[in-house]
Amino acid sequence: xxxxxxxxxxxxxxxxxxxxxxxxxxxxxxxxxxxxxxxxxxxxxxxxxxxxxxxxxxxxxxxxxxxxxxxxxxxxxxxxxxxxxxxxxxxxxxxxxxxxxxxxxxxxxxxxxxxxxxxxxxxxxxxxxxxxxxxxxxxxxx
Amino acid sequence: xxxxxxxxxxxxxxxxxxxxxxxxxxxxxxxxxxxxxxxxxxxxxxxxxxxxxxxxxxxxxxxxxxxxxxxxxxxxxxxxxxxxxxxxxxxxxxxxxxxxxxxxxxxxxxxxxxxxxxxxxxxxxxxxxxxxxxxxxx
Numbered sequence: 401x402x403x404x405x406x407x408x409x410x411x412x413x414x415x416x417x418x419x420x421x422x423x424x425x426x427x428x429x430x431x432x433x434x435x436x437x438x439x440x441x442x443x444x445x446x447x448x449x450x451x452x453x454x455x456x457x458x459x460x461x462x463x464x465x466x467x468x469x470x471x472x473x474x475x476x477x478x479x480x481x482x483x484x485x486x487x488x489x490x491x492x493x494x495x496x497x498x499x500x501x502x503x504x505x506x507x508x509x510x511x512x513x514x515x516x517x518x519x520x521x522x523x524x525x526x527x528x529x530x531x532x533x534x535x536x537x538x539x540x541x542x
Numbered sequence: 543x544x545x546x547x548x549x550x551x552x553x554x555x556x557x558x559x560x561x562x563x564x565x566x567x568x569x570x571x572x573x574x575x576x577x578x579x580x581x582x583x584x585x586x587x588x589x590x591x592x593x594x595x596x597x598x599x600x601x602x603x604x605x606x607x608x609x610x611x612x613x614x615x616x617x618x619x620x621x622x623x624x625x626x627x628x629x630x631x632x633x634x635x636x637x638x639x640x641x642x643x644x645x646x647x648x649x650x651x652x653x654x655x656x657x658x659x660x661x662x663x664x665x666x667x668x669x670x671x672x673x674x675x676x677x678x679x680x
Contacts, residue, residue: 482672483672483675483676486668486669486672487669487672487673487676489676492676515665515668516661516665519657519658519661519664520658522657522661522664522665522668523654523657523658523664525668526624526628526657526664526667526668526671527628527629529668529671529672529675530624530625530628530629530671531629532675533625533671533674533675533678534625534629534634536675536678537608537613537634537635537678
């Protein structure tokens with residue numbers, strides 16, 4: 401499946417992270433995002449490596465692993481890999497395809513440029529992180 | 543402690559959250575946000591109740607308390623209140639002063655607009671949240 405820029409834009413439009421961003425940002429996003437496919441069990445990112453991008457799941461699902469513990473499952477419309485892009489520290493978890501998965505990969509420099517130029521995207525990203533901090537805190541609290 | 547506008551702007555420029563702002567932008571922030579003080583032992587945010595705003599600590603210290611247990615301490619330059627505002631949900635923690643506290647306060651409904659007007663503050667907040675998430679998931 402080779403996606404056209406238009407296909408990518410349509411897929412990205414359904415992702416909450418990109419809801420409400422400008423048409424111009426969406427166009428740039430679709431132009432620079434690269435489609436990648438992974439077979440079940442294949443690693444998409446590895447804990448400890450310095451990350452170079454953010455991934456958005458277009459189809460299938462993935463497992464987030466810390467060591468050998470599965471700490472989360474993510475599926476269509478969800479994203480991962482953002483922490484390394486924001487703070488340029490090594491990945492704090494590995495992500496493995498749980499079933500055949502198609503993702504759009506967005507390079508760090510492209511994402512950072514978009515975050516700088518579109519405040520709505522930054523705001524969406526902040527909300528996404530806040531939600532994760534909250535979920536992590538709830539896990540700690542119980 | 544009542545600071546002059548000049549002193550307040552100087553102090554803001556030393557906080558990480560506002561590190562990229564120009565002098566005129568810092569003056570805008572100082573104008574937009576209200577300085578407030580709280581004595582020791584005061585609960586500023588209440589777990590499970592509606593949040594009332596976004597706070598940036600200028601001086602002093604607070605405890606982040608979940609179900610009666612202290613999970614973190616926040617001090618100068620740290621901020622709180624943004625989570626419940628941005629998610630539109632009640633705070634998940636109590637925020638209780640452990641030392642006399644001076645903060646800058648911004649009303650909840652104003653936070654999104656404030657962040658949009660100051661993208662560099664938003665990016666600093668993003669970095670701070672990324673750090674919090676890393677610490678929380680360690």
